[in-house]
Structures are given as C-alpha cells and as structure tokens.
Amino acid sequence: MKSPIAIIGGSGVKSIIKGEEKIIGTPYGPTPTLTIGQVKGREAIYLPRHGEGHTAPPHKVNYRANIWGLKS
Incomplete structure (x- = not known):
C-alpha cells in the first residue's frame, strides 16, 4: 500500500x-483546513501553507502543527 x-x-x-x-x-x-482526496488515482492531502x-x-x-497534522 502506498x-x-x-x-x-x-x-x-x-x-x-x-x-x-x-x-x-x-x-x-x-492545522489549516486540510483537503483529503485523490490526485491521478492516488490518495493525496493538500495543506495550504x-x-x-x-x-x-x-x-x-x-x-x-502542519507537519504533525500531516503525519496523523
């Protein structure tokens, strides 16, 4: 699993x-509002810096907070 x-x-x-x-x-x-979705069939998380x-x-x-949130 990727x-x-x-x-x-x-x-x-x-x-x-x-x-x-x-x-x-x-x-x-x-964190700022994260967007969790798909990019070209792969799970992706967008974080507005x-x-x-x-x-x-x-x-x-x-x-x-940004990095901690992405790791969670």
Whole structure:
C-alpha cells in the first residue's frame, strides 16, 4: 500500500484536489483546513501553507502543527 501524497502549497494548488476538508488538532495548535482526496488515482492531502485565504505570513506559519497534522 502506498502512502498518501502530501501537497503543501499556495492557493492555486487547491484546485487540483477535491475531497473531504478536515482540521486536525495537534500539540502545537490546529492545522489549516486540510483537503483529503485523490490526485491521478492516488490518495493525496493538500495543506495550504499560509492558511485559508493566505492569512499567515511566512514568519507566522505554524510549521510544527502542519507537519504533525500531516503525519496523523
């Protein structure tokens, strides 16, 4: 069984994946809204690096929560 693909990107990337949206609580705070779906027949998870609507500038991105959430 193949592991899912994680896509960490900007707002333009979200259009390639459709699916269930989910926020994951982590010890570092919640993740941005993750989209879990399929890309070319493979399970994929999209994480908007700067949050929904590009709300977090680079120095405010919660990288620990993002990676923890993807590992869950």
